[in-house]
Amino acid sequence: MVHPNVDAHPVLRLNGLSYSIGERRLLNGVTLDLASGEAVAVTGPSGSGKSTLLSLILGLITPNRDQVWVAGSDMSALRGKRLARHRAQHLSMVFQFGELLPELTPVENVALAGLLAGEPGRSAYERAAGLLREVGVTGTTATTGELSGGERQRTALARALMNRPSLILADEPTGSLDTAARSSVADLLFSLPQRWGCGLLVVTHDPSIAARAHRHFSLREGLLHDEQVAA
Template sequence: MTRTPPPDDGLRVENLSYRVDDRILLANVDLTVPPGESVAITGPSGSGKSTLLMCVLGLVKPDSGTITAGGHRITGLSSGSLAKARRQYLGMVFQFGELLPELTPVENVALPMLLDGADHRHAYESAAQLLDELEVPHGGTPTGLLSGGERQRTAVARALIAQPSVLLADEPTGALDPRAREKVADQLFRICRERHCALLVVTHDPAIAARASRAFELQNSGLIPTRQGTPA
């Protein structure tokens, strides 16, 4: 399942701006995340961190600027083309997983492939393989009965099942206890490196931010570098 991306894969945000009424949340933001690298964004609540993720995901339309994922422009697309690009090039991990608790982990992870018309057997085999990589049990147990850490690793698997060029994560460990937080973080950063997936993480946790290749703080509507180079 692991693929080697072309050189223009990854995430590129250029001159991105967004405001709500008279409040500027993002002002001429530039950010590049190459394949296999990770960037963490910290900052106070309400500073615009999640808004930046939603712009990349195409759920919020910026006032200006461009976003490309996997070498394909996300901004300016029609709703149908945007939905297709999102399925092909972007994956998203939410703080609370947003899984269907009555489905098994395999069913949850395979669902994006099935909705995109993939063969049922192939989708389930791919889901099981990815869950094995993330050390998630995947028998017939409903996802709602798994531990918090197992559910969140299932959410990571679901976001990665379509082999996206870019993975976005919004407080992916924020609802977990310390032990589960470390396990999820270990697997999240490892599998993105191994699969050459650009990873953009929003977090309030400095320990999670320290794992990223680079870190920024979003303040005064812009990204301020707080660490460049090798993760801690």
């Protein structure tokens, strides 16, 4: 993928990020700048620290001072309601299995993200319907639990866009899909940074998915190693 003309100011900055569990060091000085309009993929074996990396970016684990910046804010300086507000305004997460409420319809799942952020009901449902049209999930009254895997992940992408995030994090977003659905969902996912002006960080075991990113790193021995130089 050709690298875009991205903004100079990163939506994500990892500044020598380190993290240990007991005597085991999972991250050992990880450095990365990710800008709006850019997609970055991280691969690595199980246990290499990929999930820990996402948790630190989300603020679920408190990083050391000045090591994780999201949308201009030091995540270590945010606590309680301030952290929750910053996360809701700037971060969205796409999981391997969607993590949608199966008893709700797609539009209800997507609108819920807006409702929880305080958006009025009518506006939330109208925007949710529009986002679902954009990702190709239309005309269904089925519950999300009745959808195909590909439809569920497209619904999850629409939900991730609902609050206009600065940064989307995706954890194995195509890992549960068949070949055809994997390709179509990946096409949609990697189109989002330039279409929506956000950053995208994808963690995946699949090298064919990682190859779609502008930059691809492998996480080994606590460091990010460049696996791809964009054309």
